[in-house]
Amino acid sequence: MYRPRDWAAAGVPKAVPPKPILAAKRRRQLHPFFFNMGPVALSVASVLLISLMAILYLTQLGQAVADNQRLQDLHRQQAILQRQNQDLVDIIAQEQSPAYIAEHAKSLGLVPADPKTVQVLVVRHLKPIPSHNQSINP
Amino acid sequence: MSTELQRARTRQMLIFLLVCFGMLVLLGRLYYWQVLRSQYLAQLANGEHVQNQILNAPRGLIYDAQGRILATNVVRDDVYIEPIQFAIDHPDNFQEALAAVISALHQVLSGVSVGQLSKNFSLNVQTVRIAVDIEPWQSQQLRELRLPDTFLEPRTWRIYPGESLAAQVLGYVMQDENNNRGVYGIEGQYNTLLAGKPGSFTAETDLNGNPLIVGASAEQLAVSGADLTLTIDSSVEYMVQKALVNAIQQLQAVSGSVVVINARTGAVVAMAGAPSFDPNLYSDYAGQMGCLGSEEVFFNPALYCAYEPGSTMKAITMAAALDQGLITPDTTLYDPGYIGFSDAPTVVNWNGLGYGTETMTEVLEHSANVGAAYVAHDILGPDRYYPYLARFGFGKPSSIDGPEASGSYRKLGSPGWTPSDLTRQAFGQSILATPIQMAMAYEAIANGGVMMQPYLVASVNNNGSVVTTQPRVERRVISAKAAQLLTEMLVHAATDGYAHPALVPGYSIAAKTGTATTQGVSTDKTEASVAGFIPASNPQFVILVKIDRPQATIYGGTAAAPLWKAIAQQLMWYYQIPPDQAYQQGS
Numbered sequence: 001m002y003r004p005r006d007w008a009a010a011g012v013p014k015a016v017p018p019k020p021i022l023a024a025k026r027r028r029q030l031h032p033f034f035f036n037m038g039p040v041a042l043s044v045a046s047v048l049l050i051s052l053m054a055i056l057y058l059t060q061l062g063q064a065v066a067d068n069q070r071l072q073d074l075h076r077q078q079a080i081l082q083r084q085n086q087d088l089v090d091i092i093a094q095e096q097s098p099a100y101i102a103e104h105a106k107s108l109g110l111v112p113a114d115p116k117t118v119q120v121l122v123v124r125h126l127k128p129i130p131s132h133n134q135s136i137n138p
Numbered sequence: 139m140s141t142e143l144q145r146a147r148t149r150q151m152l153i154f155l156l157v158c159f160g161m162l163v164l165l166g167r168l169y170y171w172q173v174l175r176s177q178y179l180a181q182l183a184n185g186e187h188v189q190n191q192i193l194n195a196p197r198g199l200i201y202d203a204q205g206r207i208l209a210t211n212v213v214r215d216d217v218y219i220e221p222i223q224f225a226i227d228h229p230d231n232f233q234e235a236l237a238a239v240i241s242a243l244h245q246v247l248s249g250v251s252v253g254q255l256s257k258n259f260s261l262n263v264q265t266v267r268i269a270v271d272i273e274p275w276q277s278q279q280l281r282e283l284r285l286p287d288t289f290l291e292p293r294t295w296r297i298y299p300g301e302s303l304a305a306q307v308l309g310y311v312m313q314d315e316n317n318n319r320g321v322y323g324i325e326g327q328y329n330t331l332l333a334g335k336p337g338s339f340t341a342e343t344d345l346n347g348n349p350l351i352v353g354a355s356a357e358q359l360a361v362s363g364a365d366l367t368l369t370i371d372s373s374v375e376y377m378v379q380k381a382l383v384n385a386i387q388q389l390q391a392v393s394g395s396v397v398v399i400n401a402r403t404g405a406v407v408a409m410a411g412a413p414s415f416d417p418n419l420y421s422d423y424a425g426q427m428g429c430l431g432s433e434e435v436f437f438n439p440a441l442y443c444a445y446e447p448g449s450t451m452k453a454i455t456m457a458a459a460l461d462q463g464l465i466t467p468d469t470t471l472y473d474p475g476y477i478g479f480s481d482a483p484t485v486v487n488w489n490g491l492g493y494g495t496e497t498m499t500e501v502l503e504h505s506a507n508v509g510a511a512y513v514a515h516d517i518l519g520p521d522r523y524y525p526y527l528a529r530f531g532f533g534k535p536s537s538i539d540g541p542e543a544s545g546s547y548r549k550l551g552s553p554g555w556t557p558s559d560l561t562r563q564a565f566g567q568s569i570l571a572t573p574i575q576m577a578m579a580y581e582a583i584a585n586g587g588v589m590m591q592p593y594l595v596a597s598v599n600n601n602g603s604v605v606t607t608q609p610r611v612e613r614r615v616i617s618a619k620a621a622q623l624l625t626e627m628l629v630h631a632a633t634d635g636y637a638h639p640a641l642v643p644g645y646s647i648a649a650k651t652g653t654a655t656t657q658g659v660s661t662d663k664t665e666a667s668v669a670g671f672i673p674a675s676n677p678q679f680v681i682l683v684k685i686d687r688p689q690a691t692i693y694g695g696t697a698a699a700p701l702w703k704a705i706a707q708q709l710m711w712y713y714q715i716p717p718d719q720a721y722q723q724g725s
Contacts, residue, residue, distance in 0.1 A: 068350055083213045083292075087274060093207035093299035098376030115707050120644050120717055 189343045194294060195334030198363030200308060200324060202372040203407075203596060209308055209325070209417075212297050215277045215290040217247065217269040221259050224287040239285050246279045247272065271295060294318070296325075298417045304375050306438040307368070307409050307594065310417035322436045324366065324594065327540040331598065334363035364600035369405035369593060374398065377708050378408040382683075385701040386412050389688035393428055395439040396684070396705065397577040401677040403609035404581065404590030406538070407709075409574075411439035430686055440577075441542035444570040445684065448654030448694065449488075450669040451566030452502060452510045454579055457624050458526035459498075459513050461587075461616040467499045467627050477508045482557040485511040485565075488653070499627045502650060503635035507565045514564030515557065520550035523560065529615045530579040531589065532571050539594040545571040566654055577682040579615075580669045583628070584648070584677035587621035588614050629674045636695035637668060640702040644717030645710060646674040649702065651694030663687045666697035672706045673718045679709050 037045065094100055171179065200209035228235040240255045247269045258266045272280075277290055296311035296318065309323025320329035337360035341349035349355060378396050386394050398408040415423040415435050426435040429443040437443075459465040475492030478484045487493075487507050493500065501509030514523050527533065527547065535544045547569035548555040562568040571579075574592060582589035591610040598605045616624075628648035631637055637649040649670025655661045667684040671677040681702055688697040709715075 068344070072349075079292075083274070086210070086212045089207065090210055090212050090297055090299060093210055096206045096372075097300040097303060098373050099300065099303065102376070113711075115643070115704075118711075122717060 187342050189341060189349065191339045193337035193339055193358075193360040195336050195360040196362045197294070197296065197311070197318070198332040198334065198365045198599075200332075201365065201367045202304075202370050202375075203368060204371060204373075205367070206372050208300060208304060208368065208370075208372070209296060209298050211294050213292050214271045214274075214295050215280075215292055216267055217243075217272060217280065218265045218267050218289050218291055219243075219258060220265055220287040220289075221261050222264055224259065227286060235286070239288070242283055242285055243268070243280075243288070246276050246283070267291075296417075300372065300376075301418060302414050302416045303372060303379065304368075304370055304409070305414050305417050306411045306436070306440075307370060307375075308417060309436070310420045312420075323438060323540060324368065328364075328366060328595070331600070332363040332366065335361040337361070362601055364598050366595055367597045367599070369400075369407065369596045370409065371407055374408045374709065374712060375410065377712075378705055379410040379412070379414070381701055381704050381708075382410050382412050385685065385697075389685060389690045389697050391685045391688040391697070392430060393439065393443075393686045394684055395443060395573050396701070397440045397573050397680075397682045398705065398709065399577050399581050399592060399680045401581055401584040401671050401680050402590070404578070404592045404612075405596065405609070406592060406594050407679065409438065409440045409594075411443075438540070438542075440573045441538065441540060442572065443686075444543045444545045444572050445665045445667075445686075446569060446654040446656060447566040447571050447576050447669075448652030448665065448667060449505045449507075449510075449565055450576060450580075450650045450652035450667055450694075451563070451569065451571075452505065453583065453624060453628060453650050453669075454526065454530055454532075455510050455514050455518075455523070455564045456498060456502065456627060457530070457583065457616050457620060458523055459517055460623050461526070461620040462518075462522060464517050464522075465498050465513065467623055468497050470495050470497050471501075471509055471512050473501075473504075473506055473508045475508065477512055479511075479515055479557065479561060482515065482561045485561050499630050502627050502631040505631075505636055505651065510564040511561040515561050520557075520560055523564075524549040526615075527563070527569075529589075529613065530582065531575050531612075532569065532579070536572075536574050536578055536592050538574060538592045542574065543572050545569070545575055566652055567657075573682050573684055576667075576669050577680050580671060580682065581680045582615040583621050583624055584671035584680050585621075586618045587616040588612075625674055625677075628670065632670065632674075636693070637670065637699055637702075639695055639699035640668055640670065640706070642672060642703055642706045642710065644719055645672055645706070645715075646719050647672045647706065648674040648677075649699075651699060653692065653694045662692055664692040666692060666694040668694055668698040668702040670702065672710070673715065675718045678713070678715055679706070681705055681709075 197211050199207055199211070202208050224236070224239075225232060236256075236259055240252055240259070243255055244250065244252050250269055255268065258268050269276075271293070280288070280290060293313075295313060298305070298308065298310070305323075307323050309321055309325035309327075311318050311320050311325055318333075320326045320332060325332065337358045339349070339355070339357045341355035341357075343349055378398060382394050382396050385391070393412055395411045396408065397406070399406055411428065413426065413428055413435055415426070420436070423435050427433065428435040429437065429439050433439075433442050456465070460467075473487070473493045473496050475490060476484050476486045485507050488505065491504075492508075493504050493506060496504065496506065496509065498509065498513070500506075501513075527549070533545055533547055533549075535542045547563055548559045550560075559568045578589060578592055581592075589612040591612045593607050593609075596607055625648045628650055629646055632641060632647045632649045636651045637647075640647060640649050640651075647670055649668055652665075652667040652669070654665045654667070656663070656665070665684060665686050666688055667682065669680075669682045671680045683698045683702045683705070685697045685701070691697050710717075
């Protein structure tokens with residue numbers, strides 16, 4: 001039979017093995033980042049973290065979808081307003097047209113001027129007031 | 139090893155091999171779909187989820203000289219139905235649902251009959267267009283109704299608020315399914331500038347086809363078309379068009395045209411033709427002819443309808459001789475009513491009258507063919523006459539904005555030319571000129587002998603970058619002295635000659651009438667015209683009036699001159715140009 005060497009008799013200092021419980025504990029421990037965490041705790045923490053991230057992602061996605069919808073609504077509104085604007089421009093252009101003005105002048109009882117009834121008064125040395133409509137410059 | 143164990147191990151191996159085989163098959167399929175068919179599948183997926191939209195560029199607007207809109211754009215909806223989808227969506231109550239939808243559609247779109255709607259719904263196609271260009275209130279009602287399998291498709295339309303105002307100057311935009319393009323006039327000439335450049339927008343879409351901001355997207359913005367401002371004044375154009383139409387009706391004429399030009403700059407203030415058309419309804423005018431039946435009504439007669447100018451040409455003949463110092467306004471000739479040439483047929487005065495000894499000024503007053511032919515044939519000769527026709531711009535386009543006819547005449551060296559051409563061209567026969575050419579010839583006289591480049595577009599605003607057309611000198615045609623002398627002669631032609639009906643109270647005018655016949659056509663079918671400018675002392679406007687085949691009276695002085703006077707008078711009032719002569723009330 002073999003038996004452990006008698007270290008004491010050999011004069012070699014005997015190493016003190018770590019206590020079994022502590023060693024076992026240390027073997028089970030993990031070191032994620034900077035703190036100690038057991039596997040169960042780590043699993044729970046991971047699940048919680050992933051859930052949180054998922055919730056955050058879904059919230060952002062929901063926000064983006066809602067914003068997208070709002071953006072589409074705004075684009076639709078913009079298109080409608082643009083159309084209305086164009087229609088108004090068209091109406092203004094029609095009402096500024098000489099034919100429209102002449103028609104309405106007629107309906108108000110106005111008649112085209114007869115040259116024979118027009119009197120031209122020539123005032124010598126008259127200084128005209130400057131007009132804002134300077135575009136009429138033959 | 140026992141037999142049982144061996145069998146168990148064999149079965150185990152078999153199952154293992156089967157599983158491996160299955161995995162291999164799956165891997166193979168995976169490789170097939172993920173690698174070999176990946177592009178195809180990606181294309182399919184993109185086709186479902188990625189939308190590529192063309193962004194149409196808004197067409198540029200066209201303004202008149204006062205900033206009023208002549209051409210603009212509006213969006214109107216077309217109405218579509220989906221007959222096949224409607225049948226699929228209503229398998230049980232098809233007839234009831236159909237009746238309800240048709241009733242609702244007909245209430246809004248009263249122009250589409252119930253029968254037509256029923257017919258459209260019975261078609262075996264995906265989509266059918268049932269109405270085009272509906273009014274905004276109809277679009278609003280249809281949206282509120284939310285009818286099944288019915289949708290609106292917006293389309294941009296070109297609108298001309300003034301209707302037929304300056305129609306032949308503007309042209310129109312042909313509304314095509316895929317592409318709108320300008321044809322005729324300014325719309326055709328400047329189509330590329332007005333159309334702009336379309337853009338594109340590519341993005342992932344949701345179930346409803348709306349682009350997603352969270353997805354990948356790429357956008358190229360559309361470039362709006364440039365806005366054009368014309369030299370045309372709407373008010374003057376309207377007045378001219380209306381007066382021309384009235385004159386043609388009263389004179390029972392076939393057609394006519396008027397050109398009004400700024401005498402100093404060459405800007406076209408008004409350019410009218412009759413008959414004309416409404417560019418909002420251009421398809422209704424297909425096949426209608428103008429220019430005495432030679433061109434479609436869409437062509438601008440001022441640029442395309444070449445005609446024999448008649449006696450208005452006598453001013454050009456005199457200009458050539460005056461400029462070369464060969465005559466003066468007081469140079470005389472003996473006019474017995476006819477003149478014979480050794481190499482050309484005898485020329486007679488239009489009225490058969492002889493005037494005895496008359497000055498060159500009186501030649502214009504009397505509108506004497508004899509005097510004009512004498513100057514061209516005996517004084518100028520072909521070598522000294524034809525260069526002036528070229529300098530006055532005859533026989534070639536005026537280079538105004540847009541295509542035009544060039545007119546024509548035979549000259550020395552041309553095939554078939556004879557001295558008869560020279561004698562006849564002196565009084566405006568055997569030569570074809572467009573109204574714009576004639577107007578610009580008189581513009582050169584009015585502008586001290588300098589011809590300006592005529593133009594219609596005053597400025598181009600290309601997305602904020604504005605380019606303004608500057609008046610440009612084309613060339614000096616005659617000396618200032620010759621222009622001054624000729625102007626005085628034309629003033630006499632107006633006051634003492636056949637242009638007397640064109641006189642405007644309070645203003646001096648320089649004008650010449652013309653009554654041209656066409657070879658091969660009856661002599662009572664004329665082209666009556668007046669060309670001139672006002673005020674003669676400080677010319678502001680050149681006006682050319684041409685009436686084709688008037689019946690009530692055939693002469694320039696009686697047919698065209700009253701219209702010329704009416705237009706000139708309105709111009710003086712509109713632009714507040716003070717009279718340059720003593721005003722006689724009631725004249």
